[in-house]
Amino acid sequence: MNTAPARLLEVDLEVERRQVTVKAGFTLEAGERLAIFGTSGAGKTTILESIAGFVRLSSGNVRVDGKLVAGKVKGEAALEARHRQVALVRQPTTLFPHLTVEQNVAYGVRRSAARSRIAELLERLGLSALARARGAALSGGQRQRVALGRALASPFRVLLLDEPLSAVDIAAREALRLLTIETSLEHDAAGILVTHDLAEAQAFSDQLAIIDEGRLLQLGGAHEVVLSPLTRRVAELVGYGGFIPAPSAANMSFAIHPDRVVLGTLPERGVVLTGTVLATRPFGPRYECTVREHSGAQFAIHVDQPPATGAECALTALDPPVVAP
């Protein structure tokens, strides 16, 4: 009946939760990676568990390679979990506590040819020395590496990651992220990362979905969504702190991002504003200043050389997006 070639992952779901109704709809092709970004409680984990087929949908369905994984369709039975080709890394991690690290990672590997690669995978995960340790003896970051390894070693087509690196030290994240992306590409798989860390989301994926209170607010390129949020709420979620009425359109505002402001008057690069510096504090290697703009809007900006507190200054918001309320 459906003649269009099936996408690798088709999601169109609605789930009733006590606090919110979670709705999401998108498709992914093989090789594509999507990050779902939102505050905690927004419904991110519900979406992942629904795609894995472990949540009762109130409507809609999920398909992997055209086959039903979740939801009810007349005359069609959902795939058994073992045939779904979905790998899931949960938050908090759920290891098999009675098995060793090595046994956990190798759990989903059935073919002996693939078993020989477990040692190599453990090495890349930084777990070789812990191969014989059991789950309870591990730190949070080590547990996450095991859970990630267990998923990556299995024969998946859809990789679902729920904050997989949140407890891993920042120094080791890059290598694990690379390993994840590489393995995902080797499997010709689609990947979904759920996170409340925007940098992590952008580092992993080419696409970004913003979710808030169960609703998918905006979906687009990982950089595009951050540069051009459509609404004020999306702008707030991706880090814009100031909103100044845009003279061109009623009810619309310029959104000001702390990292997209420079001191000085540069009309050719954006919108020039004037304001008073209220406070200054160190921010990594730079400074963060709280500024009150003429319209009364108050926001933070990141600068290399902070003006004196109380000083009037001119700023240029670089190509600020215009957002709807």
Place this chain on the structure above:
Amino acid sequence: MSTTTPAGNLAASGVVPGFPIAGRLVARGSTALAILGALVIWLALLGPFAVLIQHLSFHSIRAALGPPGALDPLWASLGASAIALGSMVLLGTPLAYLLARGRLPLARIVELGILLPLMMPPLVIGLLLIFLIGSEGTLGNLLADIHLTGVNTFFALIVAEFYEAAPFYVLGAHAAFASVDPRIEQDASLLGDRPLQAFRRITLPLAAPGLATGLATAWARAMGAFGAVVIIAYYPRGLPNQIFIAFQEFSLPGALPFALLLVVAALPLPVLAYLWSARTRSRVAGTKAP
């Protein structure tokens, strides 16, 4: 001193803010009570056991257990308990699992059905069982058709022991399965396991300590079952019944050898199961470094 103690350490040090001395006294008092409680429990346990050993001579044991057929009650008890336990595992394990996963309709009513035999006096259970499987009952008549009689038979002994012991196994297994996070069963199934495989590789090993404890308790209850047994299965004599009869006929010296026999036959399995499950639990909880 106490003013500089971080709030988090107050409870640990037993100091109640504002009442440092009173708090310390309460803490010491409760520790002393706990130790006293443990002593009383062990005394209550070991005291009678010591008396039992003290009042037994090799001679009296041989006199009681030596004659041919004297050990028949032991074989009857062991056989009936083993079969009762086997049926419990067969019927009770899936029941306990589905109850723990909330996948059973009318779960509360099923649970009540499991609990009721625990709440009812065993003697009453015995009387009611006569109506159920004795010659008066419908079920009893059906049993008679396949040449099973429900009163004073080996079969009756099994049924009575089953009734008294099964709730301990089912409730223990229920708790054991409930302690296994259903999400890790899901993980195993996503990683390619069939439901039974996931049960065997994940659920069973994790629930094993709790299952062993439940099984051991049920074994001890089945071996020691008396109330329902004495009503519905006076014959063939099991060990508890033999103790009762020997006590009535020959008083203490006649009964004690059989009491020792019952303890020796019934206790090792539960104790071993307890020790094994305690060790397994601490290994999975990872109190020790690898």
